[in-house]
Amino acid sequence: DAKTTQPPSMDCAEGRAANLPCNHSTISGNEYVYWYRQIHSQGPQYIIHGLKNNETNEMASLIITEDRKSSTLILPHATLRDTAVYYCIVRVEPTDSWGKLQFGAGTQVVVTP
């Protein structure tokens, strides 16, 4: 069963901010939200993760709502190289105590000149 819901695609103009939404209404209190991206025909790349506070690094910002049922990944100044599929993942914590990443279909982001 799906843990996250993302729009299948979105476009963004180069130089503008890209705001990628993700719904995770069934998230548990100890589950983190992770974002990865996958450029065509390459392996995925970690972007950022968070529990309940907003996070920022050199690639992006992650905004998590207070009820933790949704989040937004922000690419502050999108470039053509940001064209990729972006995956929002809620980290599963099964009883055997290891964290598995469950990848859905993601959002295809196309940055246009």
Add this chain to the structure above:
Amino acid sequence: DGGITQSPKYLFRKEGQNVTLSCEQNLNHDAMYWYRQDPGQGLRLIYYSQIVNDFQKGDIAEGYSVSREKKESFPLTVTSAQKNPTAFYLCASSISSDSYEQYFGPGTRLTVT
């Protein structure tokens, strides 16, 4: 440079043949993973290994086998029992099985005819 290598990038086999995909990492990571990706879909976990000489089935292990005799190597064998082996195969590693970031290799695209 530290990283994960997968070889070859493209692999072609006849139906009924077993084939082994290579995955090597020099990151000194304990955990390693194999994922499968079909066109337009997210990644699905085949097998994972938390430590040398130990590995566990993921969500779609049927028709696949692995070994973990060395820390840096985690080869995947696609057997003739796998009904739909044509796919993009991705290997990943992480410092430990509960670390937040998985590092992915470039992938091997397997075509079986």
